[in-house]
Amino acid sequence: MRSAHSSLTLSRIAACTLVAVAMLSACGSKDKPEAGPGAAGAKMPPPQVGVITTKFQQVALETELPARVEAIRTAEVRARVNGVVLKRLFTEGSMVKQGQSLFQIDPEPYQAQLSAAQASLGRAQANLTSTAATVERYKPLVEAQAVSKQEFTNAVAAQKQAEADVNSAKAQVRIARINYDYANVYAPISGRIGRALVTEGALVSAAEATQMALIQQTDNVYLNITQSAAELQRLRKDAGAKGIGSAVPVTVVLDDGTVMAQKGKLLFSDITVDPTSGQVTLRAQVANPDNALLPGQYVRVRLAQAELPSGILVPQQAVTRGGPNGDTVLVVGADNKPTPRTVKIGSQNGDDWVVTDGLKEGEKVMVDGFQKLQMLPPGTPVQPVAWTPVGAPAAPAAPAAGGAQAAGGAQAAAGPAATRQ
Template sequence: MKLAWGSSARLGAVVILGAGLGSLLGGCSPSNGQTGASAPPPPEVGVVTVAPARADLATELPGRLEAYRVAQVRARAAGILNKRLFTEGSDVKAGQALFEIDAAPYRAALVSAQAQLARAEANLLQAQALADRYAPLAKTQAVSQQEALNAQAAAGQAKADVAAGKAAVQTAQINLGYASVTAPIAGRIGRALVTEGALVGQGEATPLALVQQIDKLYVNFTQSAAEVMRLRQALADGKLQGAGKDAAKVQVLLEDGSVYAQPGKLLFSDLSVDPSTGQITLRAELPNPKGLLLPGLYVRVRLAQAEVDGAVWLPQQAVARGATGESVLVVADDGSVRARPVKLGPAQDGKALVLGGLKAGEKVVVDGLQKTKAGGKARPVPWGTAAPASAASKG
């Protein structure tokens, strides 16, 4: 009887253990008909819809501003500088008096030259009268032919002395005029390079100031010869259309990134290539009526060289650059994501110019590139309405 009870107890323990294991295994198995965790929804990405249009093919190049005309004001008369007659940094007119040099020696030289001229004219009057009196007397042999000839020679010499005297007076007047230093051109004058009391013009033409015409400026810049040839070939092949009347216009971007209000005009393209840099020199003329821009200022020049049809502007972050070239991610109607190689033109205003590789109506991923990749799935929403990547990661 004791043995039978023990067997029954062991059997009950086995049954209880088996039930426990079944319950444990049942807890680890799928329930409610679910087979594993459900697949997450496709990530949301911001896209822009491709809308091809005509775009200017422009190039931005570094350049420097240069004064339209530059003239050095120099002392052409030697002497002590008495006065400065202008305000440094002001605008001056052509012919305006800028400096006064001590003119006393030049006035004295002019008076002396005038006196010598008067003496020469008096001698001419006497010599000419004698020659006129001897001429008929020589015909009647009242005087010798030699005396008449000497009188004519003296009259000729007196005429030469008068001419020399007039030249000396003119020279003295010019030198006296140099004592008043005037502006050779109209423009803005800089600081004075000498002060009152300085001895100038002694042995050389002493620089006194610099006048620059800045109501118009030149913009000097260079462009790669290879780029110029590529654009010319594309225009010749009909791949690009000419920019029409705007082909010769340029825009100037200042150091702060703003666009100067007045457009410039392309003047010429240098016919030779700099062998050391491979660059072609270009020059544009830029109006500066208010004098806001100054010579020597660093700028960037935007040169509109051609127009292209079917171009697409995209934000820079939409374009991936790799060893094989540039590409973008395109979301199809079924949500599949594909990489699409594209051909880029020069960037402008922080945007990428796509010249080929995209079709109208396609959706290009701009935001959420870190959440998807080629071959995956994505749910496109218009760019700007997609949830920020940081908020998505917190959810």
């Protein structure tokens, strides 16, 4: 009896095992992807990457150089007479006009000197009137020999001396008036005035030319640029000794990387090299209506110093700089496989690098989609599409690829639904 029961139990276990194996096999066959182009597990299309097609063109070789801002006009307001400052007549940091009164120095001593000079002039003029009358009175008397010729000569000399005294007195009056006017300190130019360097009650001196304030015109500013002479020669050598004239635009870049909207212009390039630093000085001028640039400020400028007859422009994001093999780009070949290529960078041109060697015309250079290749083995084919810069209208998507992906997605969605049914 026990033997028959044991046999029945073993038979049931074997049957359950066979059922379980059959169910696992059925599940495995359902999960296995079906063959065919529309199956959910079909091979994924190659990743799309943005590319540009290279072309030769005449480009300007730009450089980015350090520069210091300098006011286009600067005037130091200094004392021209001695005295005590009575008033400050301007607001520090404000705009002032040429001829505007800035300081009032005590005018009393100069008013007294002017009055004394005017009195001396009056005395000299009275003396001239007297001597002139004497000469007129002596003229007929000399002819009648009532007065000696010596007396007449002395009278004429006295008249001329009186005329000289009048002229000297007039000059003294003029000097006294100038000094009196200098007691009121005026703005020599229009511009923005800084802080007052003297206060009310301070004693200023004409002999020491005490500086009282500083006025600077900053609606236009100079940019004093320095550049290595060796770098300048290299640029011109790369361009085949074809330089650019002085009338070239200059782009100003602030410390935080902001590019100013106003473009400047190069005024001149020095013809000598500083023997102590080996640098050449250049000067540019740029409009500064909002006073974004302050005198003494450090900025960087971009300017073209030579022209390359035949160069290729490549977006900066397409170039890997400073690698073990130098500067490199990824070139998509005819087989749609990206391959690294070493290139030679000439200079910067806006948001592009100027490639002077390493590329041919008509080649496709990758600009976007690098992150898609990180998880793929080298040599994986890609689907190149024309790269669209940021802010430009996007290129329309390819309908064939989109339709295939949509169909594949629909079939993939239908698969689980059919399984569930």
